[in-house]
């Protein structure tokens with residue numbers, strides 16, 4: 001571990017990353033690669049800012065909700081200012097007139113209620129006015145998920161980008177079933193910033209773009225998308241994160257004296273739905289392709305969010321112990337013994353410390369403090385030695401993807417240090 005002197009400078013470095021990625025009221029995930037405001041990245045950014053600048057934590061969340069659509073949908077990217085460094089930009093999404101800020105047409109894992117609550121717990125007096133303003137917006141967003149993205153209590157995604165785990169092995173089956181015919185010619189920008197072997201493949205990108213075109217053709221209409229998007233996969237990340245977010249929203253409702261029957265109903269629905277994600281063959285929580293009913297059949301970091309959702313699972317505890325034995329690093333995005341594991345390729349193997357941070361929050365809540373502490377120590381050592389990168393090789397700890405990354409610096413300040 002680091003000594004006290006290193007710690008001081010690491011905290012300063014982490015704060016400098018957040019300041020450096022601050023574009024005035026909102027953060028970009030990292031300069032260059034991701035020049036806009038991303039939805040769940042901003043939740044983590046708020047958690048980081050809440051450790052040293054509470055007003056800035058609130059503005060992160062409030063700027064995010066400035067892009068909420070009248071339907072309640074909160075987009076996964078807000079294009080506040082044009083930037084040619086990222087593809088696909090606003091012109092490709094074709095969402096003009098649908099929301100108050102140029103944006104994508106899909107959402108992302110709803111961590112905002114949880115980080116609103118955690119920020120409020122550090123700022124009870126001055127934070128009241130902020131939770132009063134945010135509460136109805138959070139409620140509308142969660143209601144949108146429950147109305148338009150919920151199948152038998154499981155939250156499904158209509159695009160891999162919606163899940164936040166873009167090229168996870170979980171999508172291999174449903175993505176293989178898509179024939180990306182008729183996509184417009186395009187030039188990727190991500191591979192100009194990052195080594196292509198750390199990024200999704202061309203086959204993935206063709207399908208990402210095909211799905212954006214399909215959403216655009218449907219006018220991003222929620223009912224039509226639920227019916228006709230070629231990609232419709234029940235996702236443990238989304239289901240667990242929304243379940244947790246509803247529990248935190250319930251706490252905010254109690255604080256504000258709001259009626260909470262609707263939220264309690266959602267929690268019951270999602271608790272039942274989450275059980276459907278368990279693969280009866282393995283006991284592991286897995287994605288389900290709603291076109292075929294097939295479980296994905298592999299262990300990803302999404303399954304370790306069960307405790308974060310308030311769900312106990314001895315099978316996943318066993319998987320966690322196996323992951324601890326297999327590597328000295330935090331839990332990877334894909335089980336290392338899986339034939340499809342790829343140590344450097346984005347969501348198909350690398351370790352994402354923000355996923356470990358919320359996994360640990362859940363482990364603490366569910367009475368597994370030693371396992372949570374193990375994740376924290378491993379993450380702290382990794383970040384202290386290798387910096388605040390986007391993700392890391394789970395065998396060597398080598399940093400990968402974008403550098404000076406907002407959510408990595410944020411979880412250092414809020415949890416790992």
Ligand code: 2M8
Nearest residue numbers: 029034038040041161163164165166
């Ligand atoms: C990654 O996703 C974006 C598309 O949304 C991309 O690769 O272009 C994912 O890691 C996602 O979870 C994250 O929110 C985003 C920004 O950090 O990057």
